[in-house]
Amino acid sequence: MILERLSVGVYGANCYIIGDEKNNEAAVVDPGGDADEILKVLKEKELHLKYILLTHGHGDHIGGLKELKEKTNAPVYIHEKDHAMLQDSNKNFSSRMGGPVVEMAADQFLEEGHSLSLGELTLEIIHTPGHTQGCVCIHIGNVVLTGDTLFANSIGRTDLEGGNHQQIIQSIKEKLMTLDENTTVFPGHGPATKIGVEKTTNPYIR
Template sequence: MIFATLPTGPLEVNCYIIGCEKTMKAAVIDPGGNADRILQRLSALKLQTVMIINTHGHFDHIGGNGDLLKATGAELIIHRDDSILLERAGEHAAAFGLRAEPSPAPTRLLNGDETLQLGELTLQVIHTPGHSPGGVCLYVDDYLFVGDTLFAGSIGRTDLPGGHHQLLIAGIKEKLLPLPENTKVYPGHGPMTTIGEEKLHNPFLS
């Protein structure tokens, strides 16, 4: 698997690029902004973007959707329970004293717990509501992209509209922690971690 990461947007969201080595088809996960930089990295890697996937609909994770869609013609994919957030990006950003443009409408809606095929890579979609109603994680090989569900030593905040603390904790414990302990966890902000590390040391999961 081809893999790259770069911080994007005003809140420095971790944007992840994953690509199939055989077909050179790529997915961009959580383009928070700076679409020009994302496109430059894709070009350098010689990848064809066929999917843009938002782990959830908060403004800081979707800022690059529009420009990437125009440049690539890729599918825009999000869970159906967060799709309405794409058009409300400005309201959400204003709560943080920032500005954001609405995202284009998604072209594919997820139900949760299905799979996405990216060339020879299979991405398992794991619905983990709690930070937002339609939050999802993406599991491929031993990589787990968790958006704002889980962080190194912490969890996503649940005090925003649609948040639910008990749902978030239950989803992490029931759906993520059973994965192999060497699974590499890539969050929406901050450093990567592993499932084993969070099992042992995350104070919110003890």
């Protein structure tokens, strides 16, 4: 598996490029900005973009979406509960973040238990509401991309529209902490961590 992490956009959010080495299919997760850099990596790795996946609809995770979609025509996926946010720059905050203003419709919806094939890879969708109602995590073998649900030693904020503190804790405990302890967590901001590390050290979920 190819896994590239880029720090993109005004807020330096993590964007991930997942690729299958055998057939060169790729998914971009959370293109928060700098679409030219994302496209450059895809070209360098000779990857064909099959999916654009959004862990949620906030502006710092979608800033490069419009350009990436226009230049690749890859389908955009988001959970249905964040779809209205994606289409409204006031709801997704892109109108006030200092980057591109984004108002777009998705092509497909992500659902709990849904899986996407990427060559020989299987991308499993986990619905983890709490930061927003449509937050999802993406589980691929011994890796999980957690967006703004779980960070190293922290969790996503819940004081914005659609946020719910009790719900995010429940999502993390019931759906992420049940993964293998050696699973590597790649969050939407900051460094990677491990499920086992967060189980024992994260002050929000111990």
